[in-house]
Amino acid sequence: MTEERNWAGNLRYRAAALQRPRSVEELQEMVAAASKVRALGSRHSFNDIADTSGTLISLEDIDAGGTGIVVNSDARTVTVTGGLRYGALGEELERRGFALHNFASLPHISVAGAIATATHGSGDSNGNLASAVVGLDVVEANGELRTYSRADAPDFAGMVVSLGALGIIARVTLEIQPTFLVRQDVFENLPWTRVLENFDAVTSSAYSVSLFTDWRGEAASLAWLKSRVTDSAPAAGRSDFFGGTPALQGRHPLPGVSAVNCTEQLGVPGPWSDRLAHFRMAFTPSSGDELQTEYLVPRGHAVGAIEVMRSMSKQISPLLLVSEIRTMAADDLWLSANYGRDGIGLHLTWKPEQGAVERLLPLLEEKLAAFDARPHWGKLFHAEAAALEPLYPRFTDFKAMAERVDPEHKFRNAFLDRKVFGV
Ligand SMILES: Cc1cc2nc3c(=O)[nH]c(=O)nc-3n(C[C@H](O)[C@H](O)[C@H](O)COP(=O)(O)OP(=O)(O)OC[C@H]3O[C@@H](n4cnc5c(N)ncnc54)[C@H](O)[C@@H]3O)c2cc1C
Structure with missing residues (x-):
C-alpha cells in the first residue's frame, strides 16, 4: 500500500504503488505492464476519482x-x-x-x-x-x-x-x-434582493465574476470581479456595485483570513497569470483544512437554485466555511457539467467534517434535482450512476467509448464503477 494522501488529506489512496516515469516511453512501458492503473494529477480532488487498486502513475517527473x-x-x-x-x-x-x-x-x-x-x-x-x-x-x-x-x-x-x-x-x-491585463475589484455586502433581481447584470459586469456567501442573512458577503483592462469595464472603480461597497483592503474569500494568499486586488492591473486565479501559486489555496462540493445548474435556474440554497442555510451554514457562485459558458464536451448549457456553479467549501457533510449531501441533491444539477466530478457528492446518467445526453456514448478503448478495464476504478458504469 502507498501512504499517499490527496491534498485535502481526507483520502488515503488504496493503490499498491506510485510510479514516476521520467519519459513518455517509460510511461508507455509502465501502462503496458500494469493490470490496473490510473494517472495521479496534483491530488486536488476530494474523492477517490484518481485511485486504483493497482498502480498510480504521476507524470510530475516528465519534463x-x-x-x-x-x-x-x-x-x-x-x-x-x-x-x-x-x-x-x-x-x-x-x-x-x-x-x-x-x-x-x-x-x-x-x-x-x-x-x-x-x-x-x-x-x-x-x-x-x-x-x-x-x-x-x-x-x-x-x-x-x-x-x-x-x-x-x-x-x-x-x-x-x-x-x-x-x-x-x-x-x-x-x-x-x-x-492581457486584468484588474480585480472586490465589493462587500451585496443585498440578495439586488443581486437576484439583476443576476444577469451582476455576472456580466466583468470578464469573470464570483459571489461569496455563507447563505445566512440578507446579503452576499463578497463580489469578486476580474476585468480585462482593455475591455470597457463598467464595474471597475465603481463606488457601488448592486448595493455592495468597494473593499478597502485585499479580501480572502473566507471571512477573517488574511489576503496574503490571494492574487492582488484593489484594482491594480497585472498579467492574466497573476490575476485569473484567486490564490497565489507559492501559497496554500483556500483554507487548506477543508472539503469541497459543487453543483452546476443551468443558467436559467440560477435564481431558483440560489433561493433553495438560501432556504437551506440552517443545515448548510454550520458545516460551511464559505460558498462561491460562478458562471460558465456552455460546451460540447460529453461529461462536462456545462455540456449543452450555460451554467452557474454553486460551490461549497466545507469544514473538514466529512461524515456530517456526507449525511447532508443527499438532501441537498434532492432539493437541487429540480434544476438538473450536475455535481463536480472531483469533489464530494452523493449521486451514483443511475442518477447521473439522465443528466448527460452522451453518458451512454461515453461508456461505450471507454469499453472500446479499454476492454480489459485497466483504467476502471471503484469511483467509475459506482458513478459511471453502475456496477
Ligand atoms: C483548494 C482547491 C480549489 C479548487 N478550485 C477549483 C475551481 O476553482 N474550479 C474547479 O472546477 N475545481 C476546483 N477544484 C477541484 C480541482 O480542480 C479538481 O479536483 C481537479 O480535477 C484536480 O486536478 P488534479 O491535477 O489535482 O487531479 P487529481 O485530483 O490528481 O486527479 C483528478 C482526475 O484526473 C485524472 N488524471 C490526472 N492526470 C491525468 C492524466 N495525465 N491522464 C489521465 N487522467 C489524469 C485522475 O486519474 C483523476 O481521475 C479545487 C480543488 C481544491 C483542492
Missing part, C-alpha cells in the same frame, strides 16, 4: 519544471506534459506574450487532472478549462501512444473530460491567445 512547453504561435496553441501545473504554464506563457482564457481558483492543479474533471474558472463567456483543449496524446491500455485532435478525431468531444477512464494523457494541446 519536470515545464521544459516541455511547446508554443506554436502561428496555430495559437501550446503543448504541455499532462502533469504540468497551470501556475508553471501561466508563468511561461506570460513570459512569451501569450495567455490562456481562464484559470480555476487555484493555479496549483495539473493540466491533465483539471481537464479530466471539467474543472472551471468563471465568466459568462468562459468555457471550462477543458474547452481550450485541441489535442491529446494518450497512452492507451496496451501502452500505445495515440494522438487525437479536435479538428479530425470524430469523438474528440467525448475524450477530453475523461475522468481518467480512457488512458493516461501524456500531453495536452491548448488554445492560447495574446497576453
Whole structure:
C-alpha cells in the first residue's frame, strides 16, 4: 500500500504503488505492464476519482519544471506534459506574450487532472478549462501512444473530460491567445434582493465574476470581479456595485483570513497569470483544512437554485466555511457539467467534517434535482450512476467509448464503477 494522501488529506489512496516515469516511453512501458492503473494529477480532488487498486502513475517527473512547453504561435496553441501545473504554464506563457482564457481558483492543479474533471474558472463567456483543449496524446491500455485532435478525431468531444477512464494523457494541446491585463475589484455586502433581481447584470459586469456567501442573512458577503483592462469595464472603480461597497483592503474569500494568499486586488492591473486565479501559486489555496462540493445548474435556474440554497442555510451554514457562485459558458464536451448549457456553479467549501457533510449531501441533491444539477466530478457528492446518467445526453456514448478503448478495464476504478458504469 502507498501512504499517499490527496491534498485535502481526507483520502488515503488504496493503490499498491506510485510510479514516476521520467519519459513518455517509460510511461508507455509502465501502462503496458500494469493490470490496473490510473494517472495521479496534483491530488486536488476530494474523492477517490484518481485511485486504483493497482498502480498510480504521476507524470510530475516528465519534463519536470515545464521544459516541455511547446508554443506554436502561428496555430495559437501550446503543448504541455499532462502533469504540468497551470501556475508553471501561466508563468511561461506570460513570459512569451501569450495567455490562456481562464484559470480555476487555484493555479496549483495539473493540466491533465483539471481537464479530466471539467474543472472551471468563471465568466459568462468562459468555457471550462477543458474547452481550450485541441489535442491529446494518450497512452492507451496496451501502452500505445495515440494522438487525437479536435479538428479530425470524430469523438474528440467525448475524450477530453475523461475522468481518467480512457488512458493516461501524456500531453495536452491548448488554445492560447495574446497576453492581457486584468484588474480585480472586490465589493462587500451585496443585498440578495439586488443581486437576484439583476443576476444577469451582476455576472456580466466583468470578464469573470464570483459571489461569496455563507447563505445566512440578507446579503452576499463578497463580489469578486476580474476585468480585462482593455475591455470597457463598467464595474471597475465603481463606488457601488448592486448595493455592495468597494473593499478597502485585499479580501480572502473566507471571512477573517488574511489576503496574503490571494492574487492582488484593489484594482491594480497585472498579467492574466497573476490575476485569473484567486490564490497565489507559492501559497496554500483556500483554507487548506477543508472539503469541497459543487453543483452546476443551468443558467436559467440560477435564481431558483440560489433561493433553495438560501432556504437551506440552517443545515448548510454550520458545516460551511464559505460558498462561491460562478458562471460558465456552455460546451460540447460529453461529461462536462456545462455540456449543452450555460451554467452557474454553486460551490461549497466545507469544514473538514466529512461524515456530517456526507449525511447532508443527499438532501441537498434532492432539493437541487429540480434544476438538473450536475455535481463536480472531483469533489464530494452523493449521486451514483443511475442518477447521473439522465443528466448527460452522451453518458451512454461515453461508456461505450471507454469499453472500446479499454476492454480489459485497466483504467476502471471503484469511483467509475459506482458513478459511471453502475456496477
Ligand atoms: C483548494 C482547491 C480549489 C479548487 N478550485 C477549483 C475551481 O476553482 N474550479 C474547479 O472546477 N475545481 C476546483 N477544484 C477541484 C480541482 O480542480 C479538481 O479536483 C481537479 O480535477 C484536480 O486536478 P488534479 O491535477 O489535482 O487531479 P487529481 O485530483 O490528481 O486527479 C483528478 C482526475 O484526473 C485524472 N488524471 C490526472 N492526470 C491525468 C492524466 N495525465 N491522464 C489521465 N487522467 C489524469 C485522475 O486519474 C483523476 O481521475 C479545487 C480543488 C481544491 C483542492
